[in-house]
Amino acid sequence: MRELGCAYSAGNRVPQDLVMASKFWRKAAAKGDAYAMFYLGLAFSRGRGVPLDKAVAARYWLDAVRAGSDLAQFHLGLAYQKGEGVEMDRARGAFWLEEAAFRGDMDAQLRLCACYYFGDGAPRDKEKAVELWRLASVKGHSEAFLALDITSVDNC
16 A cells, blocks of 8 residues: 555656545555555655645654654654654654654754754763764765855864
């Protein structure tokens, strides 16, 4: 079911139809498919094939995390950081970003660096933030290079 949803979402061998994609993802999610839940969260967060509803998106991401989707951790962390669909809770957001960063999500790593650098939901620790930015820059993440450049100016 999930694969059919992805096919309709991308227009892969079928006409692109976001409404149809969400129908297949709902069926798969109802059967416990964690990644279908993740995709539904994306759909609701963007209003693609379903009504825009950040609260529903956050619930799908939380369900997806509970069902084993590591991809949903980053998006759930952002939702808590921004207060989109859930009550803003920067510490909870940083927790989910750290979980995603631990599994190698570079976007989560960068966001978590900012949490440490500014003390936003995590203890302020500029040294840890800079070290994490260095690790991300070694992996080739261009935003990490920019962050390191900015922090070097801050430290002058």
